[in-house]
Amino acid sequence: MRIALFIACYNDTLFPATGIAVVRVLERLGHTVIFPSAQTCCGQMHYNTGYQAEALPLVRRFVEVFRDSEVVCVPSSSCVAMMREHYEKIALASGDRRLQSDVAALLPRVYEFTELLVHRLGVENVGAVYPHRVVYHASCHSLRSLHVGDLPMRLLGNVRDMEIVPLERVEQCCGFGGTFAVKNAAVSGAMLEEKLQCLKKTLAEICTACDNSCLMHIAGGLHRQGAAMHTRHIAEILACDGSVAEGQRR
Amino acid sequence: MSTVPYREFVDFPTSALLLLQDNQLRGNVRHATDVIQSKRDRVVREMPDWQALRDSGYAIRAHTLDYLDTYLEQFADRCTAAGGHVHWARDAAEANRIVVGLARNATGRVLKIKSMTSEEIGLNDALLAAGIEPIETDLAELIVQLGHDRPSHIVVPALHKSRQQVRELFARTMNLPELGDRPEDLTEAARLYLRHRFLNTPVAVSGANFLIAETGGVCIVESEGNGRMCLTLPRTLISLAGIDKVLPRFRDLEVMLQLLPRSATGERMNPYNSLWTGVHPGDGPQEFHVVLLDNRRTEVLRDQQARETLHCIRCGACQNACPVYRQTGGHAYGSVYAGPIGAILTPQLASMKRGQSLPFASSLCGACYEVCPVKINIPEVLIHLRGRVVSAKPAGGLTLEALAMRAMLWVFLGEARLKMAQRLGRIAQRPFIRASGWIEWLPGMLGGWTQTRDLQPLPRQSFREWFERRPPSGGPE
Amino acid sequence: MTEASRARAEILADIRSANRRSAALPPADETWETLPRAYRQTGALSPADCIELLAERLRDYGAGVVLVAPHQVADAIADILRRRNQSSVLVAPDVDPAWLNSAECSWVRDRPLSYEALSGVDGVLTGCTAAIAATGTLCLCHSDSSQGRRAPTLIPDYHLCVVRAGQIVENVPQGMRALEPYRNQPITLISGPSATADIEMTRIQGVHGPRTLDVAIVV
Numbered sequence: 001m002r003i004a005l006f007i008a009c010y011n012d013t014l015f016p017a018t019g020i021a022v023v024r025v026l027e028r029l030g031h032t033v034i035f036p037s038a039q040t041c042c043g044q045m046h047y048n049t050g051y052q053a054e055a056l057p058l059v060r061r062f063v064e065v066f067r068d069s070e071v072v073c074v075p076s077s078s079c080v081a082m083m084r085e086h087y088e089k090i091a092l093a094s095g096d097r098r099l100q101s102d103v104a105a106l107l108p109r110v111y112e113f114t115e116l117l118v119h120r121l122g123v124e125n126v127g128a129v130y131p132h133r134v135v136y137h138a139s140c141h142s143l144r145s146l147h148v149g150d151l152p153m154r155l156l157g158n159v160r161d162m163e164i165v166p167l168e169r170v171e172q173c174c175g176f177g178g179t180f181a182v183k184n185a186a187v188s189g190a191m192l193e194e195k196l197q198c199l200k201k202t203l204a205e206i207c208t209a210c211d212n213s214c215l216m217h218i219a220g221g222l223h224r225q226g227a228a229m230h231t232r233h234i235a236e237i238l239a240c241d242g243s244v245a246e247g248q249r250r
Numbered sequence: 251m252s253t254v255p256y257r258e259f260v261d262f263p264t265s266a267l268l269l270l271q272d273n274q275l276r277g278n279v280r281h282a283t284d285v286i287q288s289k290r291d292r293v294v295r296e297m298p299d300w301q302a303l304r305d306s307g308y309a310i311r312a313h314t315l316d317y318l319d320t321y322l323e324q325f326a327d328r329c330t331a332a333g334g335h336v337h338w339a340r341d342a343a344e345a346n347r348i349v350v351g352l353a354r355n356a357t358g359r360v361l362k363i364k365s366m367t368s369e370e371i372g373l374n375d376a377l378l379a380a381g382i383e384p385i386e387t388d389l390a391e392l393i394v395q396l397g398h399d400r401p402s403h404i405v406v407p408a409l410h411k412s413r414q415q416v417r418e419l420f421a422r423t424m425n426l427p428e429l430g431d432r433p434e435d436l437t438e439a440a441r442l443y444l445r446h447r448f449l450n451t452p453v454a455v456s457g458a459n460f461l462i463a464e465t466g467g468v469c470i471v472e473s474e475g476n477g478r479m480c481l482t483l484p485r486t487l488i489s490l491a492g493i494d495k496v497l498p499r500f501r502d503l504e505v506m507l508q509l510l511p512r513s514a515t516g517e518r519m520n521p522y523n524s525l526w527t528g529v530h531p532g533d534g535p536q537e538f539h540v541v542l543l544d545n546r547r548t549e550v551l552r553d554q555q556a557r558e559t560l561h562c563i564r565c566g567a568c569q570n571a572c573p574v575y576r577q578t579g580g581h582a583y584g585s586v587y588a589g590p591i592g593a594i595l596t597p598q599l600a601s602m603k604r605g606q607s608l609p610f611a612s613s614l615c616g617a618c619y620e621v622c623p624v625k626i627n628i629p630e631v632l633i634h635l636r637g638r639v640v641s642a643k644p645a646g647g648l649t650l651e652a653l654a655m656r657a658m659l660w661v662f663l664g665e666a667r668l669k670m671a672q673r674l675g676r677i678a679q680r681p682f683i684r685a686s687g688w689i690e691w692l693p694g695m696l697g698g699w700t701q702t703r704d705l706q707p708l709p710r711q712s713f714r715e716w717f718e719r720r721p722p723s724g725g726p727e
Numbered sequence: 728m729t730e731a732s733r734a735r736a737e738i739l740a741d742i743r744s745a746n747r748r749s750a751a752l753p754p755a756d757e758t759w760e761t762l763p764r765a766y767r768q769t770g771a772l773s774p775a776d777c778i779e780l781l782a783e784r785l786r787d788y789g790a791g792v793v794l795v796a797p798h799q800v801a802d803a804i805a806d807i808l809r810r811r812n813q814s815s816v817l818v819a820p821d822v823d824p825a826w827l828n829s830a831e832c833s834w835v836r837d838r839p840l841s842y843e844a845l846s847g848v849d850g851v852l853t854g855c856t857a858a859i860a861a862t863g864t865l866c867l868c869h870s871d872s873s874q875g876r877r878a879p880t881l882i883p884d885y886h887l888c889v890v891r892a893g894q895i896v897e898n899v900p901q902g903m904r905a906l907e908p909y910r911n912q913p914i915t916l917i918s919g920p921s922a923t924a925d926i927e928m929t930r931i932q933g934v935h936g937p938r939t940l941d942v943a944i945v946v
Contacts, residue, residue, distance in 0.1 A: 298767075299765070299766040299767045302763075302764075302765035302766040302767075303766045305763050305765065306762065306763055306764050306765070306766055309762045309763050310762060313755075313758060313759060313762055315746075316746060316752060316758075317752070317755040317758070318742045318746065319739045319742040319743050319746070320755045321755065322738075322739070322742070323739065326735075332911070337731065337734075338731065338734040338735040338738050339734060340734050340737055340738060344734065387935075389934060437934050440934065441934055441935060444935065445935070448935070449842050449843075449846065449882075462910075464910075465910050465911055467910065467911070473921060474921045474934040474935055475881070475921035475934055475935030475936030476934070476935050478877070478881050478915065478935070478936055479881065479935050479936070482877045482878050482881055483842065483878060483881075493738065493742075498755070498759050499759070500903070500906075500907060500910040501903065501904075501907070503903055504768075504899050504900040504902075504903040504904075505764075505766070507899055507903070507916075508766075508899050517918075518784070518861065518862040518863070518918070519859075519862035519863070519864050519899075519916070519918035519919075520918065521917065521918055521919040521920065521921050522915065522916065522917060522918075522921065522936065523914075523915070523916035523918075524913070524914070524915055524916075525910075525913065525914040525915075525916075526913040526914075527910075527911050527912070527913075530869070530870065530876075530912070530913050532839060532876060533869055533870060533876035533877055533878075533913060534876070534877055534878075534913060542738070544738045544741065548738065548741035548742055548745050549745075551742065551745040551746065552744075552745035557745075
């Protein structure tokens with residue numbers, strides 16, 4: 001299958017390793033990954049911060065870039081949530097009928113990465129090996145917007161040599177929240193502190209999730225505290241098949 | 251120390267910063283919300299039709315708002331026919347004038363049942379200014395009143411107080427120097443203090459959980475019994491109710507009385523529910539007044555994307571679920587309505603002129619929406635209100651944030667622009683990268699990040715550059 | 728126009744303009760009938776199981792519960808009141824006289840009595856109109872013969888309620904259906920002695936209203 005990749009603006013800029021990992025996993029499963037380079041941003045940051053008019057041109061651009069894609073893979077729950085929860089509304093408000101039908105036609109072909117693997121490709125074992133102690137944090141968008149349920153855990157459960165440990169208050173928000181992280185930095189920090197306490201109790205080496213937004217915030221806190229735990233996007237764990245050295249990250 | 255008087259409220263980040271330093275408050279809030287949440291989860295899990303109830307709750311409330319004028323008129327007509335008097339108040343000042351006028355009596359005091367609506371309009375201040383002493387009869391409201399304090403939670407208003415603080419307060423104000431500090435001692439003190447007043451005060455003021463249009467009746471949901479006392483014993487009863495409290499029919503209570511107790515206190519049913527219609531000869535108050543309050547609720551109604559705010563049945567479940575509220579408690583919101591519902595209701599009741607920081611006091615995690623018994627999509631309303639706040643800024647919006655947003659949009663509208671911005675970012679960050687390889691301090695708007703976190707720098711190569719430069723993959727079609 | 732009627736007119740006008748739509752809505756009654764109600768409205772338990780569930784839920788919140796045969800109601804009442812040291816007990820003027828035969832306490836009729844007089848009695852005996860098993864709720868419709876007016880069920884410190892098995896329903900919708908004929912009368916739903924958790928979330932029972940509740944279920 002030809003799978004178009006929407007990498008998400010922040011992954012593109014800050015976490016290329018995640019995109020690289022997605023490509024490796026999908027190619028290992030025998031698919032071709034396309035990267036339409038005109039892609040930029042889904043518009044969530046603008047939309048959620050109250051600059052809703054600014055999101056429309058970004059919706060148009062996304063639709064334009066991916067109009068002819070058979071399937072779109074997005075390693076970011078928050079971007080997919082933005083699309084599913086707001087793109088139709090934005091298109092409706094624009095009064096542009098063509099955009100409305102384009103959005104309606106495209107959305108069913110857009111998948112978050114774990115959704116793509118399990119629901120679209122029917123795969124729960126991607127042949128990964130990852131001999132580490134790992135804890136999974138459920139990002140709010142994957143949990144409450146996409147309702148991914150246990151998809152990530154099913155994928156992680158099939159990773160060889162890996163120990164998964166449960167996280168207390170796994171469903172409690174880490175405190176990132178987009179621009180909330182800087183506009184309400186003190187509260188964001190307090191929420192992070194509670195999440196870090198729960199994480200550190202697990203004694204895991206690695207914290208994983210479906211969203212680098214949460215992981216960026218968690219990693220920033222872990223590093224500030226001098227903690228040993230690192231963060232990895234779930235794609236990066238699934239990409240490890242024993243042949244790629246762990247130390248190659250960054 | 252852990253109080254931010256409403257008048258001094260500047261904005262949420264400022265109040266939050268102050269309250270985050272009160273560790274006892276934060277401990278109390280965490281404990282209280284954990285307890286209610288786990289009780290709530292338990293009694294909700296045993297209901298296989300919980301989602302169906304929520305759907306009905308939403309539908310009944312939405313339907314009521316669609317026909318609000320019809321149902322309010324029906325309520326007014328039937329309540330009046332049953333011997334009650336119905337008054338209409340366009341705003342807080344009018345409501346206060348009406349209630350104060352009705353509350354005057356020889357004893358110079360009135361009993362009060364907990365009513366957030368009365369807090370909203372500042373009724374107690376209006377009564378005091380008229381020389382009438384309001385006596386709060388809910389234990390928590392009594393604590394808040396005797397301590398000259400403000401409530402910090404819809405259902406547990408005094409959760410910011412420890413038992414020692416309450417003991418000290420009661421010992422001082424009730425003249426009980428030997429008072430113990432066990433909760434039983436404290437509630438016994440309250441019982442005796444109030445009993446005398448229940449039996450000897452001729453006027454009471456209540457709120458209303460639900461007004462029933464079909465019958466002209468009123469329903470009060472409570473736990474302590476002070477409600478029953480105030481609704482039954484005085485000669486005159488005045489019930490203050492927002493116009494959004496009306497339900498179409500008696501039958502609709504079967505939905506609300508399942509949703510509310512389970513969501514509010516994690517009980518299958520709260521200890522006492524009282525229903526009455528107008529005046530019942532020989533039984534209860536012989537003079538009954540309802541004051542219907544608008545106070546900008548019609549404005550909320552007018553905003554099609556925010557009107558579901560008025561579905562709220564004041565259960566407080568959103569507060570208990572909110573990870574932001576968990577850290578700060580209710581006072582950070584500078585309003586009687588705090589937490590997620592406060593973040594959307596408070597600014598709207600001020601025509602979006604005050605409380606503009608409140609819609610941003612959320613990480614949009616969605617936990618509130620999950621637990622809301624009447625399915626208010628609070629995150630959606632928050633985003634919508636953020637848009638209203640931004641649009642309300644002077645034309646051109648020359649805030650730093652607006653300029654940054656416009657710049658980001660410009661960057662996102664061109665592939666070459668994005669690549670250039672990424673390259674510039676990699677250069678600009680260099681002075682900020684420490685020996686550890688991370689960024690530990692950032693100036694200006696981004697400085698909020700580095701208050702509590704480090705930041706990984708932009709890597710040397712973006713994903714799109716990696717993909718561009720890789721040899722053709724040659725993967726199978 | 729008086730200020731009062733102007734306020735009413737303005738508020739209603741504001742509501743109507745806020746709700747203005749391109750097409751008029753059907754009448755409220757019609758639309759109300761179409762509201763979704765997929766929640767449980769019937770019971771699944773047998774009458775015997777309902778009784779047991781009610782008893783369990785009542786005991787859960789600290790009410791005393793006894794099951795009695797119909798011909799033993801008066802004796803059971805007498806027995807309970809004796810154990811609870813009740814020497815003067817209020818009853819509604821039209822209470823079933825058969826209930827009163829065996830007890831040694833003095834029965835005080837609410838003729839109606841003043842609050843001082845009500846404060847002077849030990850307890851109150853009532854029947855009920857319905858009882859909801861799932862929530863342990865006793866439904867009193869006041870001014871009904873066996874339940875009397877509200878103040879007597881509120882001021883004394885002890886309440887004994889007689890529930891007939893035929894009055895027990897399983898869930899809240901069924902309970903509210905049973906109360907519908909009385910919807911214009913005062914109604915009190917009792918689901919436990921009063922309680923507060925306002926101090927450090929420690930639940931304390933018995934703040935105002937009767938602190939001790941006993942229920943006699945006639946099976």
